[in-house]
Structures are given as C-alpha cells and as structure tokens.
Amino acid sequence: MLLSTSFLLAGHFGFNTNLLETNVLNLAVVLAIVLTYVGDALRGLLANRKQSxxxxxxxxxxxxxxxxNKLREAQLELEQAQAKAQKIREQANxxxxxxxxxxxxxxQEDIKRLGTLQQETLKFEQQKAQNELAEKLVKxxxxxxxxxxxxxxxSSIHSAVNNFQIVLFTNSKAS
Structure with missing residues (x-):
C-alpha cells in the first residue's frame, strides 16, 4: 500500500494529502493544458468581443x-430658409x-383725365347747344x-331784284 496520509476533521470529513490518489497532478496538467489552449481561445474570444x-x-x-453634423447643416439650412423667407417678406412689402x-x-391720373374729358364734354355740349341755338335763330x-x-x-321790286341777279350772274361769267 502506498503511503497515504489523511487528516480527519471532525470525524466525518477528511483531507487526503496523497498526490497520486487525489490526482492533483493530473488535474493540474489538465488544467494547464485547458488554460493554455482554451485560455488562448478564451482570450481570443474576449479580444474579439472587446474589439467588436x-x-x-x-x-x-x-x-x-x-x-x-447633419443637425448643424439642418440648422444652417433653417437659418438660411428663414433669412430667405424674411427677404421675400420684405420684398413683398x-x-x-x-x-x-x-x-x-x-x-389720380384717371381722375384727372376724366375731369379733362368731362370739361371737354361740357364744352362740346355747350358748343353744340350754341350751334343749335344759332341755327334756330338763323332759321x-x-x-x-x-x-x-x-x-x-x-312785282316791280321782284323784277328789279331778278334783273340785278341776272347782271351779277352775267358779270361773274364774263370775268
């Protein structure tokens, strides 16, 4: 039998110090291999995750x-649009x-022209009325x-007037 030492603690639980029986070396080797290969993979995964x-x-x-940047551009465009709108409002005013x-x-020109036309119409109507009146007076x-x-x-005055008219007519033909 191999050398084995175990410590019993409180009668029920014990600690085995035999390295070969407890496979501590095997566990250490397995753990070292796992940490070497899996650790690299784990470190790679963690590095990838960190990079991601x-x-x-x-x-x-x-x-x-x-x-x-887009917000600044939009604000600038808004300011430009507002300035343009203000300029349009000012131009509209x-x-x-x-x-x-x-x-x-x-x-005012139309009123003046209508006033002139009214004066001309009044003068024309006045002239027309004067002409009609003159014509009636002559008639x-x-x-x-x-x-x-x-x-x-x-009949003697009638003959004298006719003779006078005949003389005037013949004199005008002779000239």
Whole structure:
C-alpha cells in the first residue's frame, strides 16, 4: 500500500494529502493544458468581443458625429430658409408699397383725365347747344325775312331784284 496520509476533521470529513490518489497532478496538467489552449481561445474570444464592442462604440460615435453634423447643416439650412423667407417678406412689402403708390398715381391720373374729358364734354355740349341755338335763330330770322319780303314784295321790286341777279350772274361769267 502506498503511503497515504489523511487528516480527519471532525470525524466525518477528511483531507487526503496523497498526490497520486487525489490526482492533483493530473488535474493540474489538465488544467494547464485547458488554460493554455482554451485560455488562448478564451482570450481570443474576449479580444474579439472587446474589439467588436470598441468597433461598435467607434461606429456609434461616428454616427453621433454625423448626426451632429447633419443637425448643424439642418440648422444652417433653417437659418438660411428663414433669412430667405424674411427677404421675400420684405420684398413683398416693398412690392406692395410700390403697387399701392402706382395704383394711387394711376387713379389720380384717371381722375384727372376724366375731369379733362368731362370739361371737354361740357364744352362740346355747350358748343353744340350754341350751334343749335344759332341755327334756330338763323332759321327764325330767315323765316321772318321771308315773311316780310312776301308781304312787301311787289312785282316791280321782284323784277328789279331778278334783273340785278341776272347782271351779277352775267358779270361773274364774263370775268
């Protein structure tokens, strides 16, 4: 029998110090082999996992940076759009003011032109009325002259007027 030592603790539990019986050496060798090969694989897995996590962090950081850049660009575009909108509003106000002034000026010109046209129309109507009145007066005067001539015209005066007209006619033909 091999040398074996065991310590009994409290009667039921003991500790065996025989290295060959307890296979501590076998366990140490197996553990060393496992740690050597599996440890490298485990270290490789952990290194890969660490690299994957770092890559994910870098990508997340890069995406965050890109998002910040896009946000800045969007804010800049918003500011530019707001400035452009303000400029358009100002131009619209200027255009409205110009159109308003032009409308007022055009309306004043139209009123002036209508006033002139009204004056011309009044003058024309006044002239027309004067011409009609003059025509009526001439007709009335001629009618009165005819009546007086018919009342006073005798055959001797009639012959004298006819002879006078014949002389005037022949003199005008001779010239």
């Amino acid at each position: 996590i770092l890559t994910n962090f870098r990508e997340a950081d890069q995406r965050a940076t890109e998002a910040q 200027v255009t409205i003011e110009q159109e308003k002034k032009q409308f007022i000026r055009q309306t 009335l005067a001629l009618q009165q002259v005819r009546e007086k001539l018919n009342q006073r015209l005798t």
